[in-house]
Amino acid sequence: MTNRTPTIADVAEQAEVSTATVSRCLNLPDKVKPEVRERISKAIQQLGYVPSGAARALASRRTHTIGAIVPTIDNAIFSEAIQHLQSGLTRANYTLLLANSGYSLDEELREVNSLLSRGIDGIVLVGEMHHPKVYDAIKKHAIPYVNLWTYNAQSKYSCIGFDHLKAGQQLAEHLLDLGHTEFGIISGFQENNDRALLRFQGIQQTLKNVGLEIPESKIIECRYSVEQANKSLHELLDRHPETTAVSCGNDVLAIGALSAARERSLKVPEQLSITGFDNMELTRFLSPALTTINSPSKRMGEHAAEYILEQIQNKSTELKRIELTAELVIRETTGKVPSKT
Amino acid sequence: MTNRTPTIADVAEQAEVSTATVSRCLNLPDKVKPEVRERISKAIQQLGYVPSGAARALASRRTHTIGAIVPTIDNAIFSEAIQHLQSGLTRANYTLLLANSGYSLDEELREVNSLLSRGIDGIVLVGEMHHPKVYDAIKKHAIPYVNLWTYNAQSKYSCIGFDHLKAGQQLAEHLLDLGHTEFGIISGFQENNDRALLRFQGIQQTLKNVGLEIPESKIIECRYSVEQANKSLHELLDRHPETTAVSCGNDVLAIGALSAARERSLKVPEQLSITGFDNMELTRFLSPALTTINSPSKRMGEHAAEYILEQIQNKSTELKRIELTAELVIRETTGKVPSKT
DNA sequence: GCATAGAATGTAAGCGCTTACATAATATCA
DNA sequence: TGATATTATGTAAGCGCTTACATTCTATGC
Numbered sequence: 001m002t003n004r005t006p007t008i009a010d011v012a013e014q015a016e017v018s019t020a021t022v023s024r025c026l027n028l029p030d031k032v033k034p035e036v037r038e039r040i041s042k043a044i045q046q047l048g049y050v051p052s053g054a055a056r057a058l059a060s061r062r063t064h065t066i067g068a069i070v071p072t073i074d075n076a077i078f079s080e081a082i083q084h085l086q087s088g089l090t091r092a093n094y095t096l097l098l099a100n101s102g103y104s105l106d107e108e109l110r111e112v113n114s115l116l117s118r119g120i121d122g123i124v125l126v127g128e129m130h131h132p133k134v135y136d137a138i139k140k141h142a143i144p145y146v147n148l149w150t151y152n153a154q155s156k157y158s159c160i161g162f163d164h165l166k167a168g169q170q171l172a173e174h175l176l177d178l179g180h181t182e183f184g185i186i187s188g189f190q191e192n193n194d195r196a197l198l199r200f201q202g203i204q205q206t207l208k209n210v211g212l213e214i215p216e217s218k219i220i221e222c223r224y225s226v227e228q229a230n231k232s233l234h235e236l237l238d239r240h241p242e243t244t245a246v247s248c249g250n251d252v253l254a255i256g257a258l259s260a261a262r263e264r265s266l267k268v269p270e271q272l273s274i275t276g277f278d279n280m281e282l283t284r285f286l287s288p289a290l291t292t293i294n295s296p297s298k299r300m301g302e303h304a305a306e307y308i309l310e311q312i313q314n315k316s317t318e319l320k321r322i323e324l325t326a327e328l329v330i331r332e333t334t335g336k337v338p339s340k341t
Numbered sequence: 342m343t344n345r346t347p348t349i350a351d352v353a354e355q356a357e358v359s360t361a362t363v364s365r366c367l368n369l370p371d372k373v374k375p376e377v378r379e380r381i382s383k384a385i386q387q388l389g390y391v392p393s394g395a396a397r398a399l400a401s402r403r404t405h406t407i408g409a410i411v412p413t414i415d416n417a418i419f420s421e422a423i424q425h426l427q428s429g430l431t432r433a434n435y436t437l438l439l440a441n442s443g444y445s446l447d448e449e450l451r452e453v454n455s456l457l458s459r460g461i462d463g464i465v466l467v468g469e470m471h472h473p474k475v476y477d478a479i480k481k482h483a484i485p486y487v488n489l490w491t492y493n494a495q496s497k498y499s500c501i502g503f504d505h506l507k508a509g510q511q512l513a514e515h516l517l518d519l520g521h522t523e524f525g526i527i528s529g530f531q532e533n534n535d536r537a538l539l540r541f542q543g544i545q546q547t548l549k550n551v552g553l554e555i556p557e558s559k560i561i562e563c564r565y566s567v568e569q570a571n572k573s574l575h576e577l578l579d580r581h582p583e584t585t586a587v588s589c590g591n592d593v594l595a596i597g598a599l600s601a602a603r604e605r606s607l608k609v610p611e612q613l614s615i616t617g618f619d620n621m622e623l624t625r626f627l628s629p630a631l632t633t634i635n636s637p638s639k640r641m642g643e644h645a646a647e648y649i650l651e652q653i654q655n656k657s658t659e660l661k662r663i664e665l666t667a668e669l670v671i672r673e674t675t676g677k678v679p680s681k682t
Numbered sequence: 683g684c685a686t687a688g689a690a691t692g693t694a695a696g697c698g699c700t701t702a703c704a705t706a707a708t709a710t711c712a
Numbered sequence: 713t714g715a716t717a718t719t720a721t722g723t724a725a726g727c728g729c730t731t732a733c734a735t736t737c738t739a740t741g742c
Binding site: 686689694695697699701703705 | 714720723724726728729730732739
């Protein structure tokens with residue numbers, strides 16, 4: 001009775017079977033006789049045996065781990081998707097290995113390599129824009145892969161998400177319907193962030209169609225933080241007090257914008273309309289409640305789990321594109337353009 | 342030139358050295374001559390070699406992975422701690438394996454076992470209350486371990502955090518100073534959540550010291566969601582319209598309470614004082630800005646990374662308790678008790 | 683009762699690394 | 713210059729599993 005942690009051999013000895021049988025008992029239980037199974041279970045109990053994941057992974061070339069890299073977990077909307085991805089995987093006895101890139105493509109590449117070398121059976125990334133080497137690296141490992149949070153009918157890669165361009169269009173149309181012509185934008189940094197870029201372009205295009213253009217000075221990019229957005233709106237309005245509608249890159253930014261408007265005693269939506277993006281839970285409890293776009297984060301997470309598991313099961317790498325809808329949620333922060341007196 | 346993924350042997354052959362040298366080159370670079378190192382690097386490049394994490398872990402009995410289990414990642418305050426834990430680990434070339442328990446001790450135990458069997462070099466949990474088997478399992482694996490988000494001078498286990506009882510006391514004292522006597526509580530579920538329980542007890546004790554008691558009917562426990570808190574405050578005020586101060590278990594709950602107060606046209610803080618807990622970024626941008634307790638989430642994450650890495654380095658499991666402070670942040674949601682007219 | 687198919691179990695060869703130990707190359711010093 | 717300490721590299725034995733293949737057992741039909 002030594003004190004080192006028990007291995008499969010110890011279990012085998014105790015149960016008077018071979019290690020192969022113990023292994024089968026763990027992985028393909030119905031291939032071993034119930035009575036033998038019983039004996040093995042008892043031995044496992046007695047010894048407190050826990051299989052070594054490393055050995056298992058090495059021998060079977062499967063880790064039962066899925067990797068995911070998100071820009072940040074510090075955003076309720078990503079966390080929600082992850083929670084659902086995770087619970088879908090857990091149900092199938094898979095584990096999620098989570099990393100975050102901090103919105104940097106280089107960092108993302110590093111994380112991808114780290115995950116791949118660690119051994120993962122599938123990977124999910126956010127967005128479609130990645131370091132070119134990312135795609136090479138993944139292809140080489142030949143594991144299921146999906147771009148989450150994005151839908152592009154032309155994409156060469158599997159994707160699950162919604163069309164950010166369309167979402168931007170919806171936002172712009174809504175504001176246009178209300179009569180707005182003086183637009184401002186507070187966006188997350190668009191470099192390396194195709195979602196932010198597309199949302200903006202959706203707005204831009206829609207306005208262009210009716211002959212409107214947003215000058216550069218009315219477009220502010222900043223970090224996704226309440227404080228930054230607050231500053232940004234102040235800056236925007238200092239430069240362009242004529243602005244009547246501000247579209248924010250996400251709800252966090254919109255909250256910052258709302259606070260800045262309040263600081264300026266600007267009535268929302270009477271004097272200034274503000275839109276968010278994502279539909280975080282608290283946005284409907286704000287006062288005024290935020291007009292925003294609903295990101296189907298829960299469904300994205302679920303679909304991702306389902307897709308990856310399916311591909312693993314079939315040992316395939318079939319291309320699949322799943323489009324989810326992102327509806328405009330009209331609440332109280334958008335209203336008719338103020339009449340010019 | 343076969344097509345299977347290259348192994349260390351392929352690199353060794355290409356660079357005309359032994360596998361041992363390649364391994365050293367990867368792990369202890371200064372033990373190999375610069376020119377040889379050069380040759381090996383080139384071979385690695387050419388072959389696109391990526392070491393197998395599983396083989397590495399099996400041979401070295403180290404996975405370079407730290408596990409963490411939090412109640413939920415769907416809360417900005419946990420994510421912030423995790424981000425800092427993660428970046429601390431990444432800097433030392435460690436990876437964070439994150440799981441969440443959904444505030445369930447059984448689920449937490451399951452996750453602990455999953456992490457342990459997967460092989461981790463250290464583990465961090467949240468709070469001090471865990472399934473008894475959790476401690477057994479961890480002890481057996483003899484890896485560094487710390488309870489985050491809690492400080493208890495008597496604890497048998499390492500902990501990094503703050504004293505929730507004290508925090509509750511601060512909150513109560515503040516409200517008492519303002520003259521309140523009619524208190525309500527909206528708390529997260531206290532079963533299995535020592536932090537929530539202690540915060541509440543801190544309040545309760547402080548009131549008791551001045552002869553005040555909170556009747557059961559003025560204490561509502563609910564899920565940490567804005568919507569739940571909104572409902573809870575309505576319920577509380579329906580039953581006890583005399584309430585002048587409501588202390589919420591965290592900021593998310595406070596936001597829900599604020600929205601309910603608004604729905605009832607109750608002026609905050611003139612007619613009702615509300616407190617939160619955590620000091621999420623957006624709380625200072627709310628209107629009125631939220632009075633809350635600052636949870637040092639960033640520092641907790643950093644300290645956790647530091648402690649775990651230190652223990653691994655020293656191959657020790659030294660007990661260490663780090664107390665951080667959680668200050669009361671007085672803003673606009675708390676004010677003098679309304680005069681009874 | 684016996685041949686035969688199918689199920690249950692065993693044997694043993696890896697999986698791709700790390701590392702103790704052995705050996706070879708190089709530096710150091712009297 | 714040769715003996716010795718130091719450094720760099722090689723050899724090979726695992727790490728703890730899985731799994732192809734071989735073997736044994738059991739059930740079945742005639």
